[in-house]
Amino acid sequence: MAKKSRKPFGQVLREKRVEKKYSLRKFAQLVGISPTYLSQVEQSNVDPPTADRVKRMAEILGEDVDEWTALAGRLTEDLPDIIHEAPKAVPDLLRAVRGLTADQLRRLREDAERMKREGKDEEQ
Amino acid sequence: MAKKSRKPFGQVLREKRVEKKYSLRKFAQLVGISPTYLSQVEQSNVDPPTADRVKRMAEILGEDVDEWTALAGRLTEDLPDIIHEAPKAVPDLLRAVRGLTADQLRRLREDAERMKREGKDEEQ
DNA sequence: GCGACTGTTTACCGTTTACTGCACAAGGAC
């Protein structure tokens, strides 16, 4: 159900970069980091970069930003804000959704969207 | 609806500590930090402490851990894990719930709990 | 006055984070 053995960020990055035919130096330049550093990241010799650089990488390679950010062990930057806006209710919700399937999560999201569309606060 | 002007962490901390009649040194010792540091935190001269120390503070003072952690601009430690377990669906859900009222969030949480109780995946 | 407490200021400190620069080796193209 859930992915168990995630490939390390560096490995995924290298695969996709090579697949897209970028040289290490070229890609580093596009992202705005040194080739050295990129090399180290791809070998997992150092931690993955910050969330914003990961985002840039994902965008350049046409990959999903949230997914790559998670792979990098980071949080997409808007998420902490959302949590802080409702510091009790959102953490409670998150703990409640832990372990739900992707499908259940999708249905829940649709419920949320409906709530937002349909009005502010009515019971049904 | 949403709180607009949040009091700084340090100010809330001082109010509650004084209310509970702890001296600065005493409370610092209970938490396991230096009085110096506590003083600086309460004056907002430095950033709030790490999530685990904030948690200890909240526990000692009988305050809500999630709320205080948010006030400190930190994330309770289990939340990143929950997000990383479903790196696409959970961020999507979070963005969908942004702006919902506490009441709507509660109903959503109840839905989630029901889903988990009632079974794995059925449509209705 | 003195001692004992309160909180505060200043100066520092060690560690971690997120990188960069330089030099170098290996493999083709010509």
Add this chain to the structure above:
DNA sequence: GTCCTTGTGCAGTAAACGGTAAACAGTCGC
């Protein structure tokens, strides 16, 4: 051979993080 491009290893580093120690000023009881 000699460029040129490929990736890599090692050293260093600036800034931020998360604090601590020492000394000091104010206030109270006596």
